[in-house]
Amino acid sequence: MRNLLLLILAIIFYYFIRRLLLDTSEKRDKNHSATTIEDEMVKDPLCNIYILKSEAVKRSVRGKRYYFCSSECAKKFADNRSPN
Ligand SMILES: [Zn+2]
Structure with a gap:
């Protein structure tokens, strides 16, 4: 039992x-x-290609968040957007 x-x-x-x-x-x-x-696709605003968000280089330019394929693109974009 x-x-x-x-x-x-x-x-x-x-x-x-x-x-x-x-x-x-x-x-x-x-x-x-x-x-x-x-892991969505995001657009690189400089060279207009789509990359994976997780692999993208994230950069904030004037309070807006951008995603780039490389740090070179991020740098060029930030330089283009700078006031001078
Ligand atoms: Zn790029």
Whole structure:
């Protein structure tokens, strides 16, 4: 009788753990899709090519955020936009 109770507890515990594991894997999938959304294409305003946001050189010029294919492009763009 005692063994049966332990077995039932073990089964309940097994399902509980399984549910927990499934929940975390679901959350991981959601996080994964969030990172793929983050990896969108952005346009380099200087040479007009599209690059991945995660690989782009980010630069703020006069409070606006721009994305460049390289740091050279970012520098040239900032130089063009400077008042002098
Ligand atoms: Zn460029």
